[in-house]
Amino acid sequence: MATLRFQALKDASGRKPVKFEESGRKSDLFGSNVFNDKAMKQFLTADAHKGVKDAVQHGTKIDRKLADYIAMGMKEWALTKGVTHYTHWFQPLTGTTAEKHDAFFETSYDGLEVFEKFGGGQLVQQEPDASSFPNGGIRNTFEARGYTAWDPTSPAFIFGTTLCIPTVFISYTGEALDYKTPLLRALNAVDEAAVDVCKYFDKNVKKVTATLGWEQEYFLVDASLANSRPDIVMTGRTLLGHTSAKGQQLDDHYFGSIPSRALNYMRELEEECMLLGIPVKTRHNEVAPNQFELAPIFEETNLAVDHNSLLMDVMSKVGERHDFKVLFHEKPFQGVNGSGKHNNWSMATDTGVNLLSPGKTPMSNLQFLSFFINTIKAVQEYEELLRAAIATASNDHRLGANEAPPAIISVFIGQQLTKVLAELESVTKGKLSPEEKTDLKLNVVGKIPEVILDNTDRNRTSPFAFTGNKFEFRAVGSSANCANAMTTLNSIVAKQLIDFKKEVDALIEKKDLKKDEAIFNVLREYIKETKNILFEGDGYSEAWEKEAKRRGLSNHKTTPTALKAKVSKKALDLFKDLNVMNHVEVEARYEIELEEYTKKIQIEGRVLGDIARNHVIPTAIRYQNTLIENARGLKEIFGKDFEKLAKEQISLIKEISGHIEGINSNVEAMTEARKKANALTDAQKMAESYCDKVKPYFDVIRAHCDKLELLVDDEIWTLTKYRELLFTR
The missing domain is CATH 1.20.120.1560 (Four Helix Bundle (Hemerythrin (Met), subunit A))
Incomplete structure (x- = not known):
C-alpha cells in the first residue's frame, strides 16, 4: 500500500512536522488507492470488468451474480492494500460526507472459523439509519429505514485502512436523501438533451458528458490558536475580533512565495490526492493572509463532485497532522476576503469535442453558438433558481461584499463575443425567410475565431462568466457541496436544450427551412431575449444594482428570501419534468435548507x-x-x-x-x-x-x-x- 512519509524532525514545540518528504513522480502515484480500470483488469474476471464498464458508459444494470464477482475482486484488491474495513460513502443533506465502517471479518455459524467476507449484497446495498439525517419531513423519527446503493460511475477508493464505496442515499419510500441522486438524474437529463442537439451537427455523437473543474479556496490557521477561539471551534468563523493593522491592503500575499509550513501541508495533501485519484494541479496563495487555493484538472461532473467532497475531508485530516485548522467558511475573518469555490463547467461529446469551444469551420462554430447561447438563455430563464442553489448562511457574508460576485445573477461573455452576438442579431431585421441564403448566415458565424480562450479580460465581479471554453460559476461558496449548484445548472441547461430542439424542429417542419437556417433563426431570437442577463461592467457598483432592478433581475441578498425560488411552480415543474426531483424531494430540500x-x-x-x-x-x-x-x-x-x-x-x-x-x-x-x-x-x-x-x-x-x-x-x-x-x- 502506498504510504506517505514524514521526516522525523519537529519544531521547537515538539509538535509540528517541519518537513514532508515527497515520494516519487505524481504520475506513478496517481490512483494507486482507487479501484480504477487498471485494478479492475487485474482483479476482476472479463465478464465482471465488462459489467462495470457497461454500467458506467451505458447505464446497464449489474445483476446480483455479477455483483458477487465484482465484490470478490474488489475485496481481494483491498486486502492487498492492508484494508480491514469497508463502508458505503455517501453525501447526506448535512453538507458533509457520511460513512459507517464494517469489518471484512466474519465467523462461521458455529464460531469455529474466521474469514474475510464481502459479497455482492454488501457491495450493492446497505441500510444505514435514515432518521437522524436531514429529511425535510419525508420521514418520521420512528421511520428509520434508508438505503445506500452503489454508484459504479464513481470508483471505490481506499482511505486509511477502509475501502470506501461511493453510493446514493434514499429513503425507504424511494425519495433521495442525498446530493448525489438528483445530480446523477440531472446529468442524465443534460446528456440526453445535448445529444439530441448534437445530432444536428454530428450523427456519431452518442453521449455528452458535463464536466467540472472546481477551485477550492481555504484558510490555514494554527490549530492551537484556532482552538483558543470558541467561535472558530463552534461556527467555523470569528464572530468578533478587531481587524489587524496589516491585512491584505498591500496585496503582498496573493501569488507570493508559499510559507514553508503551508507548503509542507500542501505537499502531503497533494500526495494523498494522487493516491486517491484526485487530479489536483494548481496551488497558490490567495488574496487574504493565510488564505490559499488549489484546483484540479477537469473531470466528469459526478466524479468531480465526489472528489471535492473527499478532498475537504482529506484537507482537514492532513491539516491535523501539520497542526493546522482548515477553515472552509466563506467569511471566517471580517475585513479580509472570504473564500469561494468557483465551478468551471462545460460539456464534452464522446467524439472528443468541447461543446463550448469554437471549432475550425462555420458549422462547428454554429454548434458552439447553439450551446453557448442556450446556456445564456437557461440562466436568463432561471436566474432566481441559480441564486437559490448557492444560498447559505455562510455564503450570505461573501456575496456582494466587494470581494465576490453580487447576489444578482448575470452573465459575462466579454467584448468580442458581445460583438459577435450583435452581428448575428443584425443579419436581418426580421426572421429568416426560406428565400434567404444560408451562406450569409454561415459567413457571419464563420467570423468567430478558432480559439476564443483568453481573448477578453476577466471579470471577477461576475457570478457566471464565460472564460474561453467554459462557464465559470463564481458565486458558489467554499464550504458548499458542488452538487447543489451543478444539479441546478445542468437541469436548467437540459430544459433549455429540449425547448430549443422543439423550436428548431417546428421551424423546419412548418416553415420549410433548412436545418441550419432554422437553428440560426431560433438563436437570433434568443440573442434578443437574453440581453437583460448579459452584463460586462462592475458587479460591485451601486449603479449595477439600480440597472439590474430596471432590467427585472432579482437581487436576493439573504438566504431565506433566495430559497423561495426553489419551491416556485416554475422550479417544481422543471425538476419534475426532467425526473431530477419530484415535488416531495424539492420541498424537503427547501425545508432542510431553511432549517x-x-x-x-x-x-x-x-x-x-x-x-x-x-x-x-x-x-x-x-x-x-x-x-x-x-x-x-x-x-x-x-x-x-x-x-x-x-x-x-x-x-x-x-x-x-x-x-x-x-x-x-x-x-x-x-x-x-x-x-x-x-x-x-x-x-x-x-x-x-x-x-x-x-x-x-x-x-x-x-x-x-x-x-x-x-x-x-x-x-x-x-x-x-x-x-x-x-x-x-
Whole structure:
C-alpha cells in the first residue's frame, strides 16, 4: 500500500512536522488507492470488468451474480492494500460526507472459523439509519429505514485502512436523501438533451458528458490558536475580533512565495490526492493572509463532485497532522476576503469535442453558438433558481461584499463575443425567410475565431462568466457541496436544450427551412431575449444594482428570501419534468435548507452571547478594576490634583462601562428576539425572523466587543487576536 512519509524532525514545540518528504513522480502515484480500470483488469474476471464498464458508459444494470464477482475482486484488491474495513460513502443533506465502517471479518455459524467476507449484497446495498439525517419531513423519527446503493460511475477508493464505496442515499419510500441522486438524474437529463442537439451537427455523437473543474479556496490557521477561539471551534468563523493593522491592503500575499509550513501541508495533501485519484494541479496563495487555493484538472461532473467532497475531508485530516485548522467558511475573518469555490463547467461529446469551444469551420462554430447561447438563455430563464442553489448562511457574508460576485445573477461573455452576438442579431431585421441564403448566415458565424480562450479580460465581479471554453460559476461558496449548484445548472441547461430542439424542429417542419437556417433563426431570437442577463461592467457598483432592478433581475441578498425560488411552480415543474426531483424531494430540500440556516444563526447567536458575557466582559471589568485602583492611588498621592492626573484613566473607565452596558443590553435583546423566533412554527417565517430580527444584533454586539479589544490590556485579553490568527505561520 502506498504510504506517505514524514521526516522525523519537529519544531521547537515538539509538535509540528517541519518537513514532508515527497515520494516519487505524481504520475506513478496517481490512483494507486482507487479501484480504477487498471485494478479492475487485474482483479476482476472479463465478464465482471465488462459489467462495470457497461454500467458506467451505458447505464446497464449489474445483476446480483455479477455483483458477487465484482465484490470478490474488489475485496481481494483491498486486502492487498492492508484494508480491514469497508463502508458505503455517501453525501447526506448535512453538507458533509457520511460513512459507517464494517469489518471484512466474519465467523462461521458455529464460531469455529474466521474469514474475510464481502459479497455482492454488501457491495450493492446497505441500510444505514435514515432518521437522524436531514429529511425535510419525508420521514418520521420512528421511520428509520434508508438505503445506500452503489454508484459504479464513481470508483471505490481506499482511505486509511477502509475501502470506501461511493453510493446514493434514499429513503425507504424511494425519495433521495442525498446530493448525489438528483445530480446523477440531472446529468442524465443534460446528456440526453445535448445529444439530441448534437445530432444536428454530428450523427456519431452518442453521449455528452458535463464536466467540472472546481477551485477550492481555504484558510490555514494554527490549530492551537484556532482552538483558543470558541467561535472558530463552534461556527467555523470569528464572530468578533478587531481587524489587524496589516491585512491584505498591500496585496503582498496573493501569488507570493508559499510559507514553508503551508507548503509542507500542501505537499502531503497533494500526495494523498494522487493516491486517491484526485487530479489536483494548481496551488497558490490567495488574496487574504493565510488564505490559499488549489484546483484540479477537469473531470466528469459526478466524479468531480465526489472528489471535492473527499478532498475537504482529506484537507482537514492532513491539516491535523501539520497542526493546522482548515477553515472552509466563506467569511471566517471580517475585513479580509472570504473564500469561494468557483465551478468551471462545460460539456464534452464522446467524439472528443468541447461543446463550448469554437471549432475550425462555420458549422462547428454554429454548434458552439447553439450551446453557448442556450446556456445564456437557461440562466436568463432561471436566474432566481441559480441564486437559490448557492444560498447559505455562510455564503450570505461573501456575496456582494466587494470581494465576490453580487447576489444578482448575470452573465459575462466579454467584448468580442458581445460583438459577435450583435452581428448575428443584425443579419436581418426580421426572421429568416426560406428565400434567404444560408451562406450569409454561415459567413457571419464563420467570423468567430478558432480559439476564443483568453481573448477578453476577466471579470471577477461576475457570478457566471464565460472564460474561453467554459462557464465559470463564481458565486458558489467554499464550504458548499458542488452538487447543489451543478444539479441546478445542468437541469436548467437540459430544459433549455429540449425547448430549443422543439423550436428548431417546428421551424423546419412548418416553415420549410433548412436545418441550419432554422437553428440560426431560433438563436437570433434568443440573442434578443437574453440581453437583460448579459452584463460586462462592475458587479460591485451601486449603479449595477439600480440597472439590474430596471432590467427585472432579482437581487436576493439573504438566504431565506433566495430559497423561495426553489419551491416556485416554475422550479417544481422543471425538476419534475426532467425526473431530477419530484415535488416531495424539492420541498424537503427547501425545508432542510431553511432549517439549516436558522440553526446556524441560532448557534452563532448563542456562541456570540457566551463569548461576549463570559470572556469579553469579565476581561474588561478586570482591566477596569486595574484602572480604578490606579486612579485611587493617584488620588491618595496627589490629593486635589488627582482629577487632572487621572483624566485618561477616568475617561477609559467610563468608556469601558459604556461598552459593557452596550454588550449586556444587546445580548439580552438578541436573546429575546431568539425566543420569539423559536416560537414560530413556519420554517420560512422562522428563518426570516432569525435573519431580520436576531442577526442584526451580531454587528452591534461585535462593535462593542471590538472596541474593548482596543482598550483593554493586551496581556489579559483572553481571545487570540486577528494579527495572531492571520500572521502566525
